[in-house]
Amino acid sequence: MGSKENVIRFRAVSNDGRCSTAWRIWAAAEEKSDVYLLSGPSGGIAKVSLHESGIWRIAYSNPTVAERYLEPGEDRLFDSFPIPLAEVAPGWTEAFTVVLPDSELLGYGPPKKKSPTVDLPSPGKDQAVCVTVLLGKPGSTPYQLTQNQTEVGSFTLPDGRNVHVVSEPTGLPAHYVEAIEQVRKQTCETVLGLGLDLAEQAPSQVLLFGDPDGSRLAVEVSAWTLDGQPR
Structure with a gap:
């Protein structure tokens, strides 16, 4: 793991005390320029790797967990993508x-890690916090x-x-809402089909959207409540 100044943790927090999982962005080592991204409970499942070499990928990070979802010998990698060519600002x-x-x-409660976590206010019903990693x-x-953006x-x-x-705050397009419901249903069916107890599994799942140009977007989905009840 990188030095303390090369780690950024954040989560979304609502007025009523609900929150997202705590996400972490960090540089792996002082001599390398690889950047990694994962969320708390799902961090043992999948990790985003933005390698200095230009190999950008998303893969199951925990072989034991991956075995639950993959056939024997199947690659833990489930997405690789090119570095986006378009710039949102000169050089960025x-x-x-x-x-x-x-x-x-x-209601995940306070982050378990001692390192500071940036709390990002949730904009409310039918909206979301959008966090962008810029290089x-x-x-x-x-x-x-920009006018609506906040430094994390x-x-x-x-x-x-x-x-x-x-x-920055953002609305949720209808196709996001539909996809979230599909992922919620499919995840519950998969986990229960494997004979696992929902109450013992982290409810956080990640819904991925991608374009051929290399842009990737992950939407956090809570497939069930913390006490193991389907939503």
């Missing part, structure tokens, strides 16, 4: 986006926040690139 690329819908927030080329002009954190990689994380 959207590397990955996380959407935390208000509808999916649960800036060495020497690029500092990223300027930033750090510089050994190769000179800059990691900048911003958040």
Whole structure:
């Protein structure tokens, strides 16, 4: 794991105390410029890896957990994607986006990690917190926040690139809502079909959207309540 200044933790928090899982972005080691992203409960399942080499991928991070979902010998990798070519500002690329819908927030309680976690206010019903990971080329002009964006954190990689994380409120398109319901249903059916107890499984799941240009977006989904009741 990288040094303390190269770790950013964040979560969405509602006015009534519900929250998302705590997500973490970090640089793996002081001499490398690989960037990783995962959420708390689902971190033992899947991890986003943005390698300095240009190999960007999402894979099951825990072989034991992966065995529950994969056939023997099946690759733990389930998505690889190119670095997006489009720039949102001179020298800056959207590397990955996380959407935390208000509808999916649960009573997880305070983060277990001692490191600071940035609490991002949830904008309310039918909306979400949108968190974007930006990568800036060495020497690029500092990223300027748009009107609705809030700074979450930033750090510089050994190769000179800059990691900048911003958040903003967003609405939920109808196809997101439909996809969330589908994932919720499919996940419950899969887990119960494997003979697992919902109360013992982390309810947080990730719904992925992707475009051929390399852009990737993950939506956090709570497939059941913390006491194991289907939603």
